[in-house]
Each structure stands twice: as C-alpha cells, then as structure tokens.
Amino acid sequence: MRILLIVLICASALFAAQTESSNIYGEKEPVAKAFYEISQRLASLECLDLTYTSMVHSMQGDVFQSGSILQEPPYRFRSEVWTHAMDGITRSHELTISNGTNGWEISISPSGKTVAVSFWTLASMGDIFISFMDRATPFLITPVKTNSYEGLRYNYIFTKVKKAADGWEFEGNIRHDSDMLKGIAKQASAMGPQGFSNFVPDRVSMKINNEGIVKEFKRYNLYGNLLSMMTLKQALVNTYIDNKLFYYTPPQGIFLSNLDILQELPSMYVNHSLLGKKAPDIKVNYLSGKDKIIKPGAKGVIVLTFFASWSQLCREYMVVIDKLHSKYAGTGVQFVNVSDQQDMKTLLAFQRGLDTIIYCDPDRSLVKTYDIDNIPKTFIIDKAGVVRYVMEGFNTASEVELGKRIDELKEEKVEKETETKK
Numbered sequence: 001m002r003i004l005l006i007v008l009i010c011a012s013a014l015f016a017a018q019t020e021s022s023n024i025y026g027e028k029e030p031v032a033k034a035f036y037e038i039s040q041r042l043a044s045l046e047c048l049d050l051t052y053t054s055m056v057h058s059m060q061g062d063v064f065q066s067g068s069i070l071q072e073p074p075y076r077f078r079s080e081v082w083t084h085a086m087d088g089i090t091r092s093h094e095l096t097i098s099n100g101t102n103g104w105e106i107s108i109s110p111s112g113k114t115v116a117v118s119f120w121t122l123a124s125m126g127d128i129f130i131s132f133m134d135r136a137t138p139f140l141i142t143p144v145k146t147n148s149y150e151g152l153r154y155n156y157i158f159t160k161v162k163k164a165a166d167g168w169e170f171e172g173n174i175r176h177d178s179d180m181l182k183g184i185a186k187q188a189s190a191m192g193p194q195g196f197s198n199f200v201p202d203r204v205s206m207k208i209n210n211e212g213i214v215k216e217f218k219r220y221n222l223y224g225n226l227l228s229m230m231t232l233k234q235a236l237v238n239t240y241i242d243n244k245l246f247y248y249t250p251p252q253g254i255f256l257s258n259l260d261i262l263q264e265l266p267s268m269y270v271n272h273s274l275l276g277k278k279a280p281d282i283k284v285n286y287l288s289g290k291d292k293i294i295k296p297g298a299k300g301v302i303v304l305t306f307f308a309s310w311s312q313l314c315r316e317y318m319v320v321i322d323k324l325h326s327k328y329a330g331t332g333v334q335f336v337n338v339s340d341q342q343d344m345k346t347l348l349a350f351q352r353g354l355d356t357i358i359y360c361d362p363d364r365s366l367v368k369t370y371d372i373d374n375i376p377k378t379f380i381i382d383k384a385g386v387v388r389y390v391m392e393g394f395n396t397a398s399e400v401e402l403g404k405r406i407d408e409l410k411e412e413k414v415e416k417e418t419e420t421k422k
Contacts, residue, residue, distance in 0.1 A: 025153045034161045034168050041212040047072045049236040056228040075100040076246050099246040107277040116386050117250045119275030120259040167209040174201045180203050196320045272390040279381045280369050284359035297385020300332035301409045304379040309341040317376045317394040325356035382409045
C-alpha cells in the first residue's frame with residue numbers, strides 16, 4: 001500500500017511538472033491558466049459590438065485603420081474598415097457582411113459609391129470565414145464562442161501574464177517558425193531590400209479585458225521600436241443587434257464576383273485583397289524611362305503580371321505570357337508586364353526575343369499598391385476595371401487557365417461594363 005501511495009504521489013508530481021512546464025502551445029502554466037479563464041468568460045458570449053483603431057508601420061508605408069465589428073457566432077458578422085495609407089494616397093472603405101448563409105464583401109470609394117461586390121454562399125462559408133479571420137484584427141472573430149485566441153497563440157509564444165483589476169496583461173514573442181513570419185519574409189523577398197529587419201515583429205504585448213476581449217495589442221520590431229498597435233475603443237457584449245445589419249442588397253447593375261467559384265478553381269488561383277475590387281491605376285515606366293499610366297476599365301481586358309528577371313520560373317512564365325500576347329494581338333486585351341529589376345541593361349537583355357512589352361517600377365510603388373508578396377503573380381482585370389482573378393506561380397496548366405479567363409472576360413457583354421460605371 002505504501003509503495004502504491006509513493007507511485008501515485010510521484011505520478012501526480014510528474015503530471016504537475018508537465019502542466020507547469022508547458023502545454024500544446026509551449027506556454028507555461030500561468031499563461032495557459034489565464035487563457036483557460038478567458039475561455040470560460042467567453043462561454044457566455046452571445047454577440048459582440050466593437051469599435052477599434054489600428055496603426056501599422058509596414059514595408060508599404062504607415063497604415064492607419066478605424067473599424068467596427070458586429071458578430072453573433074458562428075458565422076453572422078459585419079465588419080467595416082476605413083484605411084488611410086501612403087500619406088493619404090491610398091484610402092479605402094471595406095464592408096464585409098455575413099448572415100450565416102450568404103456573405104458579401106463590398107468595396108466603397110471615398111465618395112461613398114459602391115465600386116465592387118463579391119459574394120459567397122453556405123457552400124464556401126467555412127473557407128471564406130477562415131480567410132476573413134486571417135485578415136482580421138486580434139479580436140474574437142471565430143466560429144467557436146469559447147475561443148481562447150488559438151490563432152494568436154500559434155503565431156506568438158506568450159511567456160508572461162499578469163492579472164490586473166480590469167483583465168490580463170500578456171507579454172511574448174513571435175514564433176520564428178510561424179506562418180506569419182514566413183509570410184513577412186516572402187513579402188520582403190518579393191519587394192527587395194527595403195530594410196526588412198525594421199519590419200520583422202519580435203516582442204508583443206496584449207491586454208485582454210475581464211470579458212475576454214482584446215483591448216490592446218502591440219508588436220515591436222527587433223530593435224524594440226513599436227511596429228503596430230491595435231486599440232479597442234468600445235466593446236459591448238450580449239447587446240441587441242438589429243438583424244437587418246447582417247443582410248445586404250447590392251446596387252442594381254453592379255457586377256458580382258462569385259467567390260464560391262473561386263474556391264473551386266485550381267491552386268494557382270489565390271485570394272488577394274484586391275480580388276473583386278476596382279483595380280488601382282497602373283503607373284509604370286517604359287525601359288526608355290518614359291512614364292505610362294494605364295487606367296483599368298478604360299479599355300478592354302488587362303493582364304497585369306509582376307515578375308523577377310532573375311527567376312528561372314519567371315523566365316519560363318514570361319514565354320507563356322509572350323505567346324498569349326501574340327495570340328490576343330488586336331483583340332483589345334492589354335498585357336502589362338512589370339519587372340522588379342532596376343538595371344536597364346538587364347531588362348533590355350530580358351526583353352530580347354519577346355514581343356510583349358516589359359515595364360519597370362522604379363520606386364516599387366506599383367508593387368506596394370498591388371500588395372505583391374510572391375512572384376510571378378498575374379492580375380486579370382475585366383472591362384469594367386475589376387480584378388476578377390489573381391494567379392500565382394507557374395505550372396504546365398498556366399497557359400490553358402490564363403487563356404480560359406481571358407476568353408471569358410473578353411467575351412463578356414459590353415452592357416456589364418456600362419452598368420458597372422453608372
């Protein structure tokens with residue numbers, strides 16, 4: 001009996017030691033316990049009504065946002081975001097609405113005009129919701145009411161926690177093997193040397209209120225400088241939300257991009273912040289140095305490709321683009337090919353043997369405007385100037401798929417273009 005008691009004591013001590021050392025996130029027991037308590041607070045949550053502001057120092061310049069989120073888990077939500085970036089050059093107003101069965105993503109111009117609408121149905125609800133979560137601020141955007149910020153904890157390792165009168169205060173660091181850090185590195189690679197280390201997140205701090213909602217989230221770079229900050233302005237929980245706010249009727253005549261179809265396309269088709277939205281003006285330089293501005297929606301379908309002259313994959317891809325350029329010559333389809341290379345001799349050498357025109361982006365402003373995080377990347381823009389498809393990478397099916405999409409948009413009736421512009 002005494003031996004059994006010793007074994008039980010040792011087993012209990014071992015279990016306690018394991019609990020103290022780490023959990024599945026590698027967190028120490030005080031941190032894991034705090035997140036467990038937060039999940040208990042969230043168990044009674046039926047709906048959210050939040051407003052917030054955020055600031056990010058990014059490789060594309062400073063980005064400022066203000067927004068609001070309404071949510072009734074799992075899939076009923078309404079997110080509205082106003083973005084101000086590049087010293088006011090870029091301004092956007094995005095509205096995303098889901099009633100749990102149907103969803104809409106709406107792009108609104110600074111003047112208040114709806115310029116593009118995408119929609120999805122129940123068939124894609126889970127996948128679209130995950131995509132939305134990936135782009136959302138660190139709030140409780142989840143299909144699970146007892147969420148304890150799993151997404152954040154997979155990207156960051158929280159090492160310290162302090163219980164305060166109004167909630168919890170966490171400290172930690174980004175995980176060096178996280179998808180988030182890999183994504184930042186990939187984006188930096190596509191943009192070239194831009195002082196990458198200044199924009200790598202390292203230390204993080206987070207405050208969560210007693211209701212389980214993040215009220216402040218800060219990231220610092222490798223040098224201890226503030227990289228981004230999100231601040232909760234107001235949080236109402238379990239309050240009345242008008243059911244009408246989860247429904248939307250698109251303006252008559254505007255083109256609707258079907259995200260259900262995009263979910264079923266081959267893997268070369270990728271999601272992007274501009275998908276289904278009005279394409280920004282394309283400002284490039286000829287190799288001679290002369291400026292050129294192409295306005296999407298002004299004339300025909302546009303195939304806009306970003307590539308790197310040093311990449312063998314891009315070289316092979318540009319042969320396909322050149323073949324398609326020859327095939328659609330005289331049909332009104334414009335091929336715009338933008339290189340990352342700034343050395344004119346290299347670009348002129350690359351241009352030899354190609355009929356399609358190569359442009360350059362001297363200050364990388366177009367790379368920033370089109371949020372390029374990987375290459376090669378192609379945007380297929382319809383006659384109304386809306387980004388309908390985004391394709392990334394290159395494989396044996398690329399030529400066929402590009403041809404299909406160009407034919408589809410080229411044959412669309414002009415009436416759709418006219419109605420969109422009304």
